[in-house]
Amino acid sequence: MHIIDTSELTKYYGKVRGIENLNLKIVKGEIFGFLGPNGAGKTTTIRILVDLIRPTRGSARIFGLDVQKHSVDIRKRIGNLPGDVSLYEHLTGNDFLNLMSSLHSNHSEKRKRALARRLDLDLSRRIKTYSKGMKQKVAIIQAMMNDPELLILDEPTSGLDPLVQREFYNLLKHEQSRGKTIFFSSHILPEVERVCDRVGLLRKGILVDVESIDNLKSKRVRKLELTLKEEVPQERLAIPGVEISRIDGKRVEILVHGHIGDLMPKLAALPLEDVILPEATLEDTFMKFYSGGKAE
Amino acid sequence: MNRHLFAFGLRSSRGGLIAWCIFFILYGILMVYLFNPMQDIADTIAEYADKFGAMFEIFAGNIGSLLNADGTLSLGKWLSLEYLSMWPMMMAVYAVFFSANIVAREADRGTLDMLLSQPVRRAQVVMSKFAVFPLLLIAVAAASILGIVIGMGIIGTTSDIAGICLVFLPAMLLPLAVASYSLLLSCIFLDPRKALMAAGSLTGLFFLLNILSKTVGSLDWIGYLSIFHYYAPGEIAAEFNIDWLGIGVYAAITAVCTAASIYVFQRRDIAA
Numbered sequence: 001m002h003i004i005d006t007s008e009l010t011k012y013y014g015k016v017r018g019i020e021n022l023n024l025k026i027v028k029g030e031i032f033g034f035l036g037p038n039g040a041g042k043t044t045t046i047r048i049l050v051d052l053i054r055p056t057r058g059s060a061r062i063f064g065l066d067v068q069k070h071s072v073d074i075r076k077r078i079g080n081l082p083g084d085v086s087l088y089e090h091l092t093g094n095d096f097l098n099l100m101s102s103l104h105s106n107h108s109e110k111r112k113r114a115l116a117r118r119l120d121l122d123l124s125r126r127i128k129t130y131s132k133g134m135k136q137k138v139a140i141i142q143a144m145m146n147d148p149e150l151l152i153l154d155e156p157t158s159g160l161d162p163l164v165q166r167e168f169y170n171l172l173k174h175e176q177s178r179g180k181t182i183f184f185s186s187h188i189l190p191e192v193e194r195v196c197d198r199v200g201l202l203r204k205g206i207l208v209d210v211e212s213i214d215n216l217k218s219k220r221v222r223k224l225e226l227t228l229k230e231e232v233p234q235e236r237l238a239i240p241g242v243e244i245s246r247i248d249g250k251r252v253e254i255l256v257h258g259h260i261g262d263l264m265p266k267l268a269a270l271p272l273e274d275v276i277l278p279e280a281t282l283e284d285t286f287m288k289f290y291s292g293g294k295a296e
Numbered sequence: 297m298n299r300h301l302f303a304f305g306l307r308s309s310r311g312g313l314i315a316w317c318i319f320f321i322l323y324g325i326l327m328v329y330l331f332n333p334m335q336d337i338a339d340t341i342a343e344y345a346d347k348f349g350a351m352f353e354i355f356a357g358n359i360g361s362l363l364n365a366d367g368t369l370s371l372g373k374w375l376s377l378e379y380l381s382m383w384p385m386m387m388a389v390y391a392v393f394f395s396a397n398i399v400a401r402e403a404d405r406g407t408l409d410m411l412l413s414q415p416v417r418r419a420q421v422v423m424s425k426f427a428v429f430p431l432l433l434i435a436v437a438a439a440s441i442l443g444i445v446i447g448m449g450i451i452g453t454t455s456d457i458a459g460i461c462l463v464f465l466p467a468m469l470l471p472l473a474v475a476s477y478s479l480l481l482s483c484i485f486l487d488p489r490k491a492l493m494a495a496g497s498l499t500g501l502f503f504l505l506n507i508l509s510k511t512v513g514s515l516d517w518i519g520y521l522s523i524f525h526y527y528a529p530g531e532i533a534a535e536f537n538i539d540w541l542g543i544g545v546y547a548a549i550t551a552v553c554t555a556a557s558i559y560v561f562q563r564r565d566i567a568a
Contacts (some may be wrong), residue, residue, distance in 0.1 A: 043568055053565035072415045080413035084568065086406030090308075102300040103414040142410065147553055 001063050003028050003181045004049065008058035011044050018044035019205040021058070023144075026183060031176055033192035033213075034185040036202030042185040043083045044205075046154050049183075050080050062150065076104065079143035083154035085135050093123035093138050095129070099146060104146045112145040115120055118171065120163060132159040140168065144175070151175065151182045157191060169195050193217065212240045222260050226267070227274040239266045298416055300337070303422035306431065308395070313432050316390065317439035324443025325450065326547045331371055332451050347379070372456030373530050375444065380529035383440065387433065387471035391427045392499055394432075394480035396491035398425045399561060403486040409565055419558045422483070426554065429475045430468075437464040459536055463529040466539065469546035470527050474499055478551035483532040483561040523549065 004026035011018035019041035023069045026032045048060055051071035058066045062074045087096055089252050093116075101107030108226060117125050121137045130138070136159040151172075157165045172182055172195050186192050192199055193213055200210045211219070228250045237244055237252060242263065246253040250273075256263055262275075267275070334341060364370050399422060402408040411421060441461055448454055478495035485491045504521040509519025519525040526542025 023480070047566070047568065052409060052412055053567070054563075072417055073411065076415040082409040082410070082413065084406050084407070086410065088407060099300065099304055100410065100414055103298065105415075117527050144415075 002026055002061075004032075004060075004062055004183060005064075005191060006045075006058065006060045006089060009045070009048065009055055009060050011041075011048060011053065012056045017041075017205045019215055021201075022207050024200060024207065024210075027179060028181050029176065029179055030197045031172060031182040031195055033196030033199040034183060034192045034202065035187065035189065035192050035199050037187055040187075040202040041186075041205040042202055045081075045202075046083070046152055046183075046185060050075065050078070051154060059066050063196055076093055076106075077144060077148055078150045079148035081139050081143040081151070081153045081156050081262075083158075085139040085158075087127045087135055087138060089128040090126065093121065096138060097123065097142060100142050101145055105148050111147060112141060115141045115144055118167060130291045133161060136160055137164070144171075149180060153182065154185045155187070156184065157186070157188070165191070218258055223278055224254050224256060224260075225276040225278065226254065226270070226272060227276075228252065229271040229273045232270065236270065237261065239263065297334060297427055299426045301416070303420060303425055305425045305428040309428055309432060312390070313435055314395075316432075316436045319444035320436055320440040321446070324379060325447040327375060328371070328447025329450055331369070331374055331453075334374065335369050336339070336490045338367065341369065343467055364504055367370070370456065371453060372459045375456075375460055376463070376530035379444075384470040384527060385469075387436065389473040391429065391471040391475035392492065392495045393479050395426065395475040396482045396495045397488050398422070398482050399492040400482040400486050400488040400528060403566060404488050406564075409568075412566060418562045421477070421556075422558050426475070426479055426557075433468045433471060434522045437468055440464070451458050451564040462536060462538065463532045466527050466532070466542055466546065467529065469543060470523060472521055473523055473553075475488055475548040476550040476557070479568055480553045480557045482561065483557045483564070486564070486566070492548060
């Protein structure tokens with residue numbers, strides 16, 4: 001049995017497509033990355049899974065239960081972190097978490113305290129005095145404190161500083177080691193590569209591919225910006241697996257398919273002054289790769 | 297209903313509740329305290345009431361003569377005019393603000409997402425939050441009666457107290473009915489501004505219909521379309537004459553609109 005199983009799941013907002021014919025199968029114990037640029041349909045999918053919105057057609061099941069008919073039973077066993085975190089500002093962090101946990105039967109004060117310690121959050125302060133990152137921590141604790149079997153996380157690291165992000169990734173790995181399943185939605189490629197086992201790529205509401213992280217890495221395209229000491233003929237830049245996207249005098253922008261390490265000896269033969277490897281964005285890496293492909 | 301959400305709703309409303317209670321206690325004491333000085337000019341007040349009878353009827357219903365058979369002013373009718381007529385109007389305004397915000401404000405702020413991610417039914421969310429309002433009404437009514445009783449203690453009378461207490465039955469049901477259609481509008485729009493505007497406009501329209509029915513002879517039938525038409529504190533306070541039709545109308549509006557609110561809220565998308 002799959003933990004999450006969607007079949008031809010489709011949501012239209014009037015005439016605007018949210019998602020279309022989404023078929024997802026998430027197995028127990030995996031961290032599944034749900035990757036796509038903003039507006040791709042990630043949040044729409046999650047909102048259907050937690051029964052905040054209803055699909056136009058198709059079905060979604062969690063733990064083998066229909067998400068609409070058994071929404072309360074399902075929500076007893078999941079932790080959901082919404083994409084836009086909004087909390088009751090007049091409450092303290094502790095009061096808010098107590099309110100949320102009071103709606104569950106299996107809440108644990110000890111686990112709540114342990115999570116707050118691990119994320120270094122003072123729960124005694126009023127939420128209105130919290131920074132964005134601190135509010136995100138409250139929402140993370142809210143999702144995890146009832147020890148759910150499935151965590152559904154929508155852009156969970158939004159607002160977290162790098163140190164806390166790292167601790168959060170460790171926390172997810174720990175939960176996975178305890179047999180929990182995690183559905184991790186993000187538009188940030190490096191974090192998905194870091195924590196997930198498999199990835200579903202979403203584009204314009206359509207699931208264009210589901211890959212293991214290793215396969216994903218071999219398929220991706222990286223952009224490099226080279227600054228040369230002198231202009232060189234274009235033929236010298238003709239390297240297998242490299243596509244020249246722009247030449248502006250001594251500045252050359254290239255796209256590298258596959259592993260970047262294989263390219264380095266060939267680049268060393270050029271009169272290089274500088275090499276810039278910008279952080280890979282999802283759009284740079286995959287959207288070009290998929291353009292005109294299955295998504296269309 | 298979920299007792300934790302109910303308790304949370306009650307805690308969140310305690311500021312408003314305390315303010316209303318204090319206001320109505322003081323207002324009650326003041327109005328009863330003014331009763332004795334008014335006795336001295338009872339004839340003038342009665343004359344004034346006769347002259348502007350239609351206007352008084354808008355607020356207090358058909359109260360007949362303000363004076364008792366012995367020519368003294370009736371405390372029950374006096375309070376009906378100056379206190380009990382205003383009570384449900386003010387609570388109706390509170391009802392609009394309270395109920396129009398119940399679901400719509402949560403949706404607007406985004407807290408509804410967090411709430412509905414927990415194992416709680418949508419019907420429970422609506423009912424737990426709405427159930428706070430009748431309790432607030434009862435508390436404010438009790439505080440209001442307390443203020444009147446204190447005022448009576450000060451001036452040394454207990455006349456008409458039973459009738460006055462009885463008025464609070466329809467006086468509480470009227471704002472409850474207003475709260476129920478405001479809740480429905482809150483569930484329909486899921487936008488606090490639109491819900492407030494719609495609920496406020498509808499309440500204003502009801503009030504206008506009531507005025508028209510009382511002031512334009514040919515339009516007296518139109519009053520039946522207004523919820524304010526069924527509230528007549530003067531008749532209850534002085535004569536124990538409860539309008540059971542009005543009670544039934546308020547109860548029916550409350551039941552239908554609350555059920556419709558749950559129906560609408562359960563079926564609609566909660567947009568991001």
